[in-house]
Each structure stands twice: as structure tokens, then as C-alpha cells.
Amino acid sequence: xxxxxxxxxxxxxxxxxxxxxxxxxxxxxxxxxxxxxxxxxxxxxxxxxxxxxxxxxxxxxxxxxxxxxxxxxxxxxxxxxxxxxxxxxxxxxxxxxxxxxxxxxxxxx
Amino acid sequence: xxxxxxxxxxxxxxxxxxxxxxxxxxxxxxxxxxxxxxxxxxxxxxxxxxxxxxxxxxxxxxxxxxxxxxxxxxxxxxxxxxxxxxxxxxxxxxxxxxxxxxxxxxxxxxxxxxx
Numbered sequence: 609x610x611x612x613x614x615x616x617x618x619x620x621x622x623x624x625x626x627x628x629x630x631x632x633x634x635x636x637x638x639x640x641x642x643x644x645x646x647x648x649x650x651x652x653x654x655x656x657x658x659x660x661x662x663x664x665x666x667x668x669x670x671x672x673x674x675x676x677x678x679x680x681x682x683x684x685x686x687x688x689x690x691x692x693x694x695x696x697x698x699x700x701x702x703x704x705x706x707x708x709x710x711x712x713x714x715x716x717x
Numbered sequence: 718x719x720x721x722x723x724x725x726x727x728x729x730x731x732x733x734x735x736x737x738x739x740x741x742x743x744x745x746x747x748x749x750x751x752x753x754x755x756x757x758x759x760x761x762x763x764x765x766x767x768x769x770x771x772x773x774x775x776x777x778x779x780x781x782x783x784x785x786x787x788x789x790x791x792x793x794x795x796x797x798x799x800x801x802x803x804x805x806x807x808x809x810x811x812x813x814x815x816x817x818x819x820x821x822x823x824x825x826x827x828x829x830x831x832x
Contacts, residue, residue: 700748700813707761710758
């Protein structure tokens with residue numbers, strides 16, 4: 609059974625600092641997704657990663673995928689308050705799509 | 718891409734009753750999933766809706782409580798049966814398909830409150 613582990617669950621950052629969110633999964637994946645969710649809102653798609661070594665960047669967020677290690681990272685560079693949200697990874701594998709527990713990010717001035 | 722119409726968007730139901738949620742997609746899709754998201758939590762997979770056959774349920778979810786239909790490649794329903802306040806949650810359908818590109822698409826969600 610596909611298992612997706614995400615950490616940390618909570619992350620409090622100072623503005624301007626860098627940090628990384630980790631997403632481990634248990635089986636060979638077809639795709640890996642990163643989403644952002646603001647309170648009371650729908651999921652917002654950030655990245656879709658397909659192949660080993662894939663790296664995608666959008667603004668202060670960069671996602672990477674290591675399929676051999678079954679690990680994806682979401683790196684936050686020079687955090688700003690607007691990045692405060694909950695971030696989820698999700699893995700599609702063997703006709704299953706499961707989500708990590710989410711990382712609740714708070715960026716403080 | 719895909720456009721998903723999920724209905725109803727919200728409902729308040731009496732305990733012991735049932736609610737059927739519909740998910741209509743504007744194109745044929747291979748994979749369709751139903752999730753539950755409780756307040757402050759992640760999305761939990763309830764089941765994979767299989768076209769023409771019984772849904773594949775995750776541990777902790779059973780067909781008698783959450784019957785699912787998928788009569789064709791564009792439509793599915795999830796019923797929440799014999800509801801209790803613990804079933805209060807947001808329910809979401811999601812689709813993934815080779816013809817849709819790499820993205821997964823989500824319905825708008827059904828916010829269910831059981832009183």
C-alpha cells in the first residue's frame with residue numbers, strides 16, 4: 609500500500625530565511641504533486657514532478673524529485689509572509705493517489 | 718484539462734439520513750478518486766471509483782457506509798449513509814487521466830454538516 613510521509617507538520621519561519629519540506633513515499637511513483645491550501649480554500653496546484661532529477665521553480669518555491677530515494681523536497685527561499693499556508697505533497701502510484709499530512713507554514717516578520 | 722462539476726456544494730443534514738454527492742467531468746477520465754478532508758487535516762482517500770465495477774475502498778471505509786457508483790467514464794456518485802456528526806467534513810472528487818496532461822483536477826468540494 610502506498611504511504612506518503614511529509615515533514616515537518618508545522619513550520620514557523622522568519623521572513624528572509626530558507627527551509628525545506630520533505631515528502632517520502634513508499635512505492636514507485638508515476639507522478640508527484642505539490643499543492644498549497646489557504647484556510648477555507650481549495651487546493652492550488654504548485655508543481656507536478658514526473659521523472660528522477662526533475663526540478664521545478666516558481667518564485668521562491670523550488671521542488672525536486674529523487675525517484676530512487678522516493679523523496680521529493682519543496683524548498684522555500686527567503687520566505688515572505690504571503691507564503692504562509694498549508695503545503696501538501698501527493699503521490700500517484702498504481703492507480704492510487706494519496707496525500708501527505710501537510711505542512712502548516714507560518715512566516716513571521 | 719478537465720472541468721469537474723461537484724454537487725451539492727454544501728448541505729446540512731439530519732443524523733441518520735443519507736446524502737449523495739455527484740461528480741460530473743467534462744471529458745472521459747481513467748482515474749477518479751473520492752477524498753474526505755476534515756478541518757485542519759489532510760485529504761484522506763476514501764476510495765477509487767472504478768468504471769463498471771465495485772469501488773476500491775481504503776482501510777477504514779466500507780461500502781455500506783460510503784457506496785460509490787461509476788456508471789461511465791465521466792460520472793460518479795458518493796453516498797454518505799446513515800450519517801452521524803462525525804461525518805461532517807468536506808468531500809472531494811478528483812480525476813487523473815492520460816488525456817488530461819499531468820495535472821490532477823478536483824471538484825469544488827461538498828461541505829457536509831451533520832446535526
